[in-house]
Amino acid sequence: MSGTAFKTTDVLVVGIGGQGVLTATEVLAEAAIELGYDVKKTEVAGMAQRGGMVTSHLRFGEKVMAPAIAPGSADVMIAFEAAEALRCSPFLRPGGIAIVNTQEVIPPVVSTGLFKYPDDPVGEMRARGVRLLALDAAGIARTLGDPRLANSAMLGAAAEHLPFGADLLLRMILRRFSTKRPELADINARAFEAGRRAVQEQGLAAAG
Amino acid sequence: MNAIRTAPAASRLLLSGNEAIARAVWEAGTAVAAAYPGTPATEILETLAFFPDVDTHWAVNEKVSLEVAIGASLAGARGFCAMKHVGLNVAADALMSQTLAGARGGLVIAVADDVGLSSSQNEQDSRFWGRFAHVPILEPADSQEAYDMTKRAFEISERFEVPVLVRLTTRVCHVKALCTVGERQPHAATGFHLDPNRWVLTPATARRRLPKMFERDQALAAYTEECDLTVELPGEDRKVGFVASGPAALAVREAFPDAPLLKLGMSHPLPIGRIRKLAWAVDTLVVVEEIEPIAENEIRAAGIACHGKDALPRSGELAFDIVRPAVRRLLGEETAPADEAAPPAVFPRPPTMCVGCPHLAPYYVLARMRKNVLISGDIGCYTLGAGHPWNALDTTVCMGASMGIALGIEKGKGAADKDKGVVAVIGDSTFLHMGMQGLLDITYNRGNITVLLLDNRAVGMTGGQDHPGTGRDIRGQEAPKIDFAQLVEALGVKKERIHVVNPYELPVLSRTLRQEMAVPEPSVIITNQPCVLIDRFQKMTPFAVEDDQCNGCSSCLRVGCPAILVSRRETSVAPNGKEKVLNFVTIDTAFCTGCNLCVNTCGPGAIVPAATVSKGDRR
Numbered sequence: 001m002s003g004t005a006f007k008t009t010d011v012l013v014v015g016i017g018g019q020g021v022l023t024a025t026e027v028l029a030e031a032a033i034e035l036g037y038d039v040k041k042t043e044v045a046g047m048a049q050r051g052g053m054v055t056s057h058l059r060f061g062e063k064v065m066a067p068a069i070a071p072g073s074a075d076v077m078i079a080f081e082a083a084e085a086l087r088c089s090p091f092l093r094p095g096g097i098a099i100v101n102t103q104e105v106i107p108p109v110v111s112t113g114l115f116k117y118p119d120d121p122v123g124e125m126r127a128r129g130v131r132l133l134a135l136d137a138a139g140i141a142r143t144l145g146d147p148r149l150a151n152s153a154m155l156g157a158a159a160e161h162l163p164f165g166a167d168l169l170l171r172m173i174l175r176r177f178s179t180k181r182p183e184l185a186d187i188n189a190r191a192f193e194a195g196r197r198a199v200q201e202q203g204l205a206a207a208g
Numbered sequence: 209m210n211a212i213r214t215a216p217a218a219s220r221l222l223l224s225g226n227e228a229i230a231r232a233v234w235e236a237g238t239a240v241a242a243a244y245p246g247t248p249a250t251e252i253l254e255t256l257a258f259f260p261d262v263d264t265h266w267a268v269n270e271k272v273s274l275e276v277a278i279g280a281s282l283a284g285a286r287g288f289c290a291m292k293h294v295g296l297n298v299a300a301d302a303l304m305s306q307t308l309a310g311a312r313g314g315l316v317i318a319v320a321d322d323v324g325l326s327s328s329q330n331e332q333d334s335r336f337w338g339r340f341a342h343v344p345i346l347e348p349a350d351s352q353e354a355y356d357m358t359k360r361a362f363e364i365s366e367r368f369e370v371p372v373l374v375r376l377t378t379r380v381c382h383v384k385a386l387c388t389v390g391e392r393q394p395h396a397a398t399g400f401h402l403d404p405n406r407w408v409l410t411p412a413t414a415r416r417r418l419p420k421m422f423e424r425d426q427a428l429a430a431y432t433e434e435c436d437l438t439v440e441l442p443g444e445d446r447k448v449g450f451v452a453s454g455p456a457a458l459a460v461r462e463a464f465p466d467a468p469l470l471k472l473g474m475s476h477p478l479p480i481g482r483i484r485k486l487a488w489a490v491d492t493l494v495v496v497e498e499i500e501p502i503a504e505n506e507i508r509a510a511g512i513a514c515h516g517k518d519a520l521p522r523s524g525e526l527a528f529d530i531v532r533p534a535v536r537r538l539l540g541e542e543t544a545p546a547d548e549a550a551p552p553a554v555f556p557r558p559p560t561m562c563v564g565c566p567h568l569a570p571y572y573v574l575a576r577m578r579k580n581v582l583i584s585g586d587i588g589c590y591t592l593g594a595g596h597p598w599n600a601l602d603t604t605v606c607m608g609a610s611m612g613i614a615l616g617i618e619k620g621k622g623a624a625d626k627d628k629g630v631v632a633v634i635g636d637s638t639f640l641h642m643g644m645q646g647l648l649d650i651t652y653n654r655g656n657i658t659v660l661l662l663d664n665r666a667v668g669m670t671g672g673q674d675h676p677g678t679g680r681d682i683r684g685q686e687a688p689k690i691d692f693a694q695l696v697e698a699l700g701v702k703k704e705r706i707h708v709v710n711p712y713e714l715p716v717l718s719r720t721l722r723q724e725m726a727v728p729e730p731s732v733i734i735t736n737q738p739c740v741l742i743d744r745f746q747k748m749t750p751f752a753v754e755d756d757q758c759n760g761c762s763s764c765l766r767v768g769c770p771a772i773l774v775s776r777r778e779t780s781v782a783p784n785g786k787e788k789v790l791n792f793v794t795i796d797t798a799f800c801t802g803c804n805l806c807v808n809t810c811g812p813g814a815i816v817p818a819a820t821v822s823k824g825d826r827r
Contacts, residue, residue: 070529111774115555
C-alpha cells in the first residue's frame with residue numbers, strides 16, 4: 001500500500017431477490033480471481049427473502065481497498081430488472097455502461113396502486129444520458145426452456161464489456177455446472193451466446 | 209463451504225469475514241464455540257459447524273453462549289462465541305463480572321455491529337464495552353484481517369488472561385475478499401485449575417481482583433503501543449493525517465492515498481503515544497470511526513487536537529463517498545456538495561412476508577379486530593406485521609419484550625383503552641431466547657394477556673436456523689426437542705388456555721383468538737406450521753383465479769401474500785353514491801404454495817386449484 005491511487009474495475013449487479021444476482025456476481029468474481037486480481041465483493045440485500053431489491057458490488061484490481069462502489073463510479077452495471085436499473089443508474093460513472101434486462105417485476109406496492117411503475121425505465125435512463133444495452137433476458141431464458149437461464153444470458157450480454165474476455169467468463173459459468181449438474185452446461189452456453197448476440201446488434205452511439 | 213474446511217495451508221480463498229473468522233477459530237485449536245443467530249454474525253457459527261473438531265452449538269441466547277465459552281476457557285481450552293451487537297447487551301452480565309476473574313484458555317467474543325441498521329432495532333457501538341468491561345477490542349477491516357486478528361485474539365487472551373472482543377461490522381462480516389489461510393494448531397485443554405478465590409466471584413474475592421484488572425489495563429495500554437495489528441501507513445501529504453479503524457480505514461486510504469494513516473487494529477486501549485506522534489507530524493488530525501466518537505473523545509481527553517464527528521456523520525457507514533467530500537470540506541478544498549441531478553424516482557420495494565408464510569394468518573385475524581386490541585410485538589420476521597396491509601403490531605423493542613410490555617400495558621392502561629384486549633406476538637426462537645421469563649411474569653402476576661406463539665420451527669429472519677424447539681442441532685443432527693405446549697403449561701398457563709392451531713385454518717384461528725381474548729386470564733395460542741423457507745415445508749397444489757369470477761372485492765389482498773397480484777383496478781359507484789376501488793387479482797401460480805389462506809377470504813369462490821382454472825392468468 002504505497003501512497004498511490006488504487007485503480008479498480010467496479011461492476012454493479014442489481015435486481016430482485018431470487019433472480020440470480022448473487023450467483024452472477026460470484027461468477028464475475030471467480031473470473032477476476034482467475035486473472036490474478038485482488039477482489040472484494042459486497043451485497044446490500046434487503047430483509048425480504050424474495051422480491052426485495054438486491055445490489056451486489058464487485059471491485060477488482062491490483063489492490064482493492066473499500067468494498068462498496070461509490071455512486072458515480074461503476075464501470076459496468078448489470079441490471080436484471082428494468083426499474084432497478086433506473087434506480088441504480090446513478091452508480092455509473094460518466095462513460096460507464098449498463099446492461100439491462102427489460103423484464104419488469106411488479107411489486108405488490110405497485111399492483112395495489114400505492115406506487116406507480118416507471119412508464120419507460122430504459123427510455124428514462126437514455127434520457128439521463130446513460131449508455132446502455134437492453135435485452136429481454138427473461139424472454140431468451142423462456143425460449144430456451146428455463147427461467148433460470150436469464151442469468152447466463154445477462155452475463156453473455158455483459159461479456160464484451162468486461163476486462164475478462166467472453167471465453168474466460170463462459171468457462172467460469174460452465175465450471176459451476178461441471179461437478180454438480182453437467183447436463184446443464186450446454187443449455188447455459190447457449191443462453192450465454194444468445195445474450196451476447198442480443199446486444200451485439202445494438203449500437204451505443206445514440207447514447208449520450 | 210467444504211473448501212473452507214478442507215483447503216490446505218497457504219490456500220487463497222474468497223471468503224466472507226464471517227467465513228474467515230470461522231476458519232481462524234478452527235485453526236486456533238478452539239474446543240468450544242457457541243452463538244445465537246443474529247445478523248450480520250450468523251454465518252460464523254454456521255460455517256464452524258462444518259468443522260467436526262470444534263464443539264459447535266446454537267445457544268438459546270447470547271448470554272448462555274458467552275457462559276459456554278467462559279466455561280471452556282476455565283477448563284483450560286479455547287472458547288469462542290459470536291453475536292450481533294444487541295446480543296452483547298444480553299450477554300453483558302456475564303462479561304462484566306468474568307472480566308474480573310479473566311480468562312484461562314483463550315476466550316474470544318466476536319461481536320458484529322449493524323452499522324447503518326440493515327437488520328436491527330438500534331445502531332449501537334460495541335467498542336464501548338472495551339472501556340466498560342476493561343477488555344481489548346480488535347477491529348478488522350476485511351476478511352484477511354478478520355482471520356488474522358481472530359487468531360491473534362486467542363493469543364492476547366491467554367497472554368493477558370482477559371476476554372478479547374473482536375468488533376466486526378456488516379461490511380466485514382458480509383464482504384467477500386481474498387484470504388490466505390493457515391493450519392490448525394491443536395490446543396489441548398490444560399485442565400480446570402481449582403481457584404475459588406478467582407473463579408467464585410463474591411464481594412470479597414471480586415474486591416481482590418480489582419487491582420489485578422487495573423494492572424492488566426496498564427499492561428494492555430503498553431502492548432497496544434507496540435502491537436502490530438495497528439499499522440502506520442505512510443503518506444507524503446502532511447496537510448492531513450488520519451486515525452481510523454475497520455472498513456472506514458479502507459475508505460480513508462482510498463480517498464486520501466497520500467495522507468498518513470494510523471490504522472487501528474487494536475482500538476482499545478488506544479495507542480495514545482502513536483497517535484500523538486502522528487498528530488505532531490500533520491497539520492490536521494482527523495479521526496474516522498463508525499459509529500460513536502469513542503477514539504475521538506479519548507484523543508481529545510489526552511490533549512491532542514483533532515477533528516471527527518464535527519465533520520463526519522454520527523451514524524451510518526463511513527464509506528468513500530461520505531468520507532472524501534466531508535474531509536475535503538473540512539480542509540477547505542471543497543466548499544459545497546457537488547451539484548447533482550435528482551436521483552430517478554422509483555417506487556420502494558419494502559420487505560414483505562413470504563408467499564404462503566404461516567405468519568400471514570395471525571396478522572390477517574389481528575387486523576380484522578384492530579380496534580379492540582393492543583398488540584405488543586417482538587423481534588423476527590413477524591415484526592413485518594406492523595407494515596402494510598396488516599398494520600397489526602404496536603410495539604417492538606428487543607428480544608422477548610412482547611411479554612413484559614404486554615403485561616405493563618395491561619396493568620397500566622387507562623380509561624381510553626379499557627375495552628381493548630392485549631395480545632403479545634412472539635416467535636418460537638425468540639420465546640426460548642428471552643420470552644419464557646416474561647410469560648412466567650404474566651402468569652405469576654395474573655396478567656390478562658393472550659399470547660400468540662408463532663412456532664415456525666426455525667429462527668426465520670436469520671435464515672432458518674435450528675433451536676431447542678426444532679429437534680435438530682446446528683449440524684442438522686437429531687436433538688432433544690422442547691414441547692411448547694408443555695413448556696407454557698409448566699410456566700403456569702392453565703391447560704385449557706393453551707391451544708395448538710394450524711394457522712392455515714383461518715376460521716379456527718380466528719375463533720380461538722376471539723374466545724381466548726374474552727377469557728380474563730393468560731392464554732397461549734401456538735401456531736404450528738413451518739417457515740416456508742426451511743426443508744420441513746412442503747408445497748401443496750397451487751391456486752389460480754377464475755378471471756370471470758373475481759368481483760374485485762380485495763378481501764384476499766388483506767392476507768398480504770405477495771403471490772396475489774392486482775391485474776386490474778376499477779372504481780365502482782355504489783347506489784348511495786360512495787366510490788369504491790375494485791381490485792381484480794391473479795395469483796402467481798409459480799410461487800403459490802397452496803396454503804389455502806386466501807381461499808378462505810374469497811366471497812365469490814374465484815380462487816381454485818390452478819389445475820382446474822378454466823382460462824386466463826397462469827404464468
